[in-house]
Amino acid sequence: MDQKIIRIKDIALKAKVSPGTVDRVIHNRGKVAEKVRIRIQKIIDESNYEPNLMARALGSKKQYRFAALIPDHQVDSYWLAPKTGIEKAAAELKQFGVSVQQFIFNPYDAKDFVRKAEELTAARPEGIFLSPIFYHEVLPFLAQWHDSSVPFVLFNTEISDHGPLSYIGQDSYQSGKLAGKLMHYGQSEPCSILIAHIDEKIDNAAHLLKKEEGLRDYFSQQQDVFGITTIELDSSDPEGFNSRLADAVNGIADLRHIFVTTSKAHLVAAELERRQLGDIRIIGYDLVPANLHYLEKGSIGFLINQNPERQGYLGIRQLADFLVFRKAVSKTKFLPLDIITLENLRYYLEEDVMNVAEKLA
Amino acid sequence: MDQKIIRIKDIALKAKVSPGTVDRVIHNRGKVAEKVRIRIQKIIDESNYEPNLMARALGSKKQYRFAALIPDHQVDSYWLAPKTGIEKAAAELKQFGVSVQQFIFNPYDAKDFVRKAEELTAARPEGIFLSPIFYHEVLPFLAQWHDSSVPFVLFNTEISDHGPLSYIGQDSYQSGKLAGKLMHYGQSEPCSILIAHIDEKIDNAAHLLKKEEGLRDYFSQQQDVFGITTIELDSSDPEGFNSRLADAVNGIADLRHIFVTTSKAHLVAAELERRQLGDIRIIGYDLVPANLHYLEKGSIGFLINQNPERQGYLGIRQLADFLVFRKAVSKTKFLPLDIITLENLRYYLEEDVMNVAEKLA
DNA sequence: AATAAAAGTGTGTGCGTACACACTTTTATA
């Protein structure tokens, strides 16, 4: 059953060397005769030795400074959840010598993003976690961090091929497909569908396009033909927002569903309610309070949850796994696409149970 | 920012005693003058001292033996997931001196359950984790464990008021409601609905009734009137199974949805497929392979996931939190009711990231 | 008042690892 645990001392005994030498092999500290190194390594492998992380953490006073670059949740409440996740992970990892410094930027201000990214870089953290929502602006930083070998983890918005340690987030394309499925399930005959991108500049937000693509692909695979229209809306101009939305709603024949690709479905719900257009169903993203309000009222049918808190948590964990626990980490981590409706909402609002020592496994 | 970490030694210094005395206060080992005890306790509280769990685990060679009483997954593949979760938790907790012994019983054999429960009791574990699927048979054991102060955690099937440390599982009633919502969403006009309880003795399985109740309540709150019928089926008698199902399907006018309250939706799907009744939609439970097969074919529309692996994981964790880490634990832990459909399935099949050190927080 | 028992307190070692340092052996250089 439970074979006894192997320690460095045991390995040293078997290899007829001192624990110090085994330690050098384990940590590649050099200064070990090749012959001996091989002998020890072999014993390590065969005994499937697993270091005692408790003892390791105790004995090492190394400090790790991580930095997180995230949007201000006071500007957009969506970002509160990742922040919470980051802080949770930070609390857990504190005893392992990890500290996380947050750099908060205004999600509507690219210059602010650049400024904070510069501050972050100047702080010379050992690991970086960020949501690269400004595509063009972030690229030089990624290159710089990559050159100076500072690992960084991206979340929320995927950017390929710039050397991130990993990406944490949802599969946007597939989430669009999922939205399609939900609409289709509730729709016996063909109809028209509206896709609304709200408050994001499309050219800087590839993930919104992927959602759209997923939805369109879903319906193109169906036998029936659905009419699909796309609009972009900007809530900073309420009049324009409402009139453009009204134009779309009035102009599209047999419009039955609206797919909002951002966390702003509540804006659409509010306007439809005002116009008493209750028979148009809405599917949106994210459990922000305003959305929940309309979920409860029934005007939003489903929300797709992107697990934002978990994204924050896992991102920091990913850095720690790599730097502190020296585990291999996965390049991408797609979180489940949770389907949320009134009946199962409450169980997603309770904080999830999460924790540190999977590396013990 | 990061105030320095308080150690026992620091407290001892402040209280002008030795670390040993502080240790006695922390662990109630007695032998401390009341005056001194109060002085030390005050300093502990004020300094919000948090013990270093790494050092604690290192320094203590205490061993904890847990026992898990679960059905045989070779008889019903549903039970593989909790077993996996248990083993994951066990692997993580190994370094904290925890071992978990499994007692496997045949889920269709109450006598076997009793036998294994007796074996378990005889092994005198320090904590017990079980799925009490045989209501009548389990009660005496619960009483016995309660009397001898052995904490036990129930999962999958809720039994109130017999002194469990906690219950881990889904909210059956609410999951029935959720099934109702999903059916209703895909149903523009009133129709008939069939509820099928498969392979469970109803009198011993209150959770199935709760699911039924939830579904019925959902529809009774709607304006339209839906006809709802219930049947019980037993797959060990395939002929009877098929004929009874056929009778129901033929006998109910305008039957459009079947709600299978167990993990056996695939049996219904198979039979409907054989009879080419593709327009009846099925909602069932659990991501067992046979169900996934029909989910992919489209004959099952949605599966509600009860997070069985997580149930196993959290159950063992709950015991550890209570016994090893001496944390307060919640009486009930309802897991999210995940809605699974073809488009988001894959993200629930990937193993979840879980881990040990939330207690560090 | 002498002595035993009990209550209270301090000291020291070990848990498994990291890491600095001292020491020994081999190799390179003159």
Place this chain on the structure above:
DNA sequence: TATAAAAGTGTGTACGCACACACTTTTATT
């Protein structure tokens, strides 16, 4: 071949805590 440098190896201490044990002071008993 002497000697310095480099390579290789062993020893010891610290990390924060648990816990056994030794020791000191107080209280109870005769």
